Amino acid sequence: MSELLQVTNITAGYGDGPAILDGAHLTVEPGKVHCIIGPNGAGKSTLLKSICGMLTIRKGEVVFNGKRLNGMRPDQILREGICFVPQERALFPKMTVRENLRMGGFILDDHKKLERRIDEILERFPILRERAEQHAGTMSGGQQQTLAMARTLIIKPAIVMLDEPSLGLAPKVIQEMFDIMKMMSAEGVTVLLVEQNALMGLKNSDWGVVLDLGRTLFEGPAGDVLADPRIQELYLGGNKAA
């Protein structure tokens, strides 16, 4: 497998507190959707935060495109091509949709290129085009999530990491989020997804990773993860994959 991102046995936690991750590993292939599942407190969000530089990695290493990311700041990791959308969507509520998109391209030096990219994104997401001058904080949860995901595309990243994009959204809207995710993947963007709705997350992914108590228990093709009876019993509520 030609990995784009390799996480090797990392230990990480918040501040001086206990380690949340202790021996987590992960292999990310280019252009595919990877779904991390596991119970609450397994360390799924912590893993994404460690990769994007928000948390200090105490042991182990994260290598992206052959480059070690340990010790780098989030802005430096973003410049390498890794975008992260946290659970709270990380929007600027008092900025308009257009201004939020402009912030999405903050690291781009070419102003004209940035404005062109914003226009392209607005063209692809009609709901954002309609609300381009509206403050992000006044939009619905689904619209905010669409904006957060669309904003990552401004810089054409190599990897987009999404932390529970379906959180708090209506079922119909959730499917729209997965459709956007698939569209990203079809365009060659690698997606690393943390999803509480494990069944839905795995069904929309190529690769599955099972995390528990800060360790990686299993990783493999999403179909294999879905079909594994132990994983079905422990993490999928006993539901058999359709």
Add this chain to the structure above:
Amino acid sequence: MAAILQILILGLALGGVIALMGSGLSLVFGVMRIVNLAHPSLIIAGAYITYWAFKASGVDPILMLPVSAAIMAAIGVLLYRLMFERETNSVKYSEMTVLLTFALAMMVEGVLGGLFTNTQRVTSPDYATEAFFIGDVFIPKGQLYAGLVSLTIITALTLFLKYSRLGYAIRATTQNREAAELLGVNVNFISILAFAIGLGLAGAAGSLVSFVFSFFPAKHWEWVAMLMSVVVLGGMGSILGTVVAALLLSVVAAFVGTWIGATWSTMTFFLALFLILLIRPQGLFGEKPEMA
């Protein structure tokens, strides 16, 4: 009618200066969540820089404004790196910054007292004692110039925040520090920059204050409550709110001072602070941080 117009003009002119005094405090709170209790003492430091230049070589206070702003901005960079940078990840960050800025205010007062004694000072350019007359209404030139310069600086600051790349980064950091960092903003640099701008505004306000109010090192205790009421009423972190609140309270204070008594004028600010905290703690333009 002329009397009301007179009070209104005096209130608005002073309100412009108070808006500038409060805008740096508001900016620093918005970006870094630092309640800078030392801000008024740093305004007084700016006033003393201007006073010293005026006495030494007769430099006009308004011409000294950029110099005073630049000196205070440079001091801001040093202070931030020495005092606040190491605290940014502390779980008791807010409490620490209150204590640190309180200590800083005491230190600045002590240093200024040592250098200039506790005598009341004021710079006295010619226009500080002159006025324009329109019928029965007079407009003191000093207050008018100070108010206009203040509003010009605040307009420039607003345009900078609204349209420049760094302005975007400052606004983004104000609204969601973590999100700004995730989008490539070096939030530590932005914090240093915002603190420097905040203190630069204190320096600029100091130059104008030097000929509008008499001042002495301990004067900041009176101003800290006044500025807090302006910033809280406007909405902590909102520059527009600070301007509106400063103009509003100054005008009300001018009417109270004229009709009820000068000693009650300052009470307007304290009463406003008390009421706004009870009725609408987020202020006029402040919003709850939660997303819709």
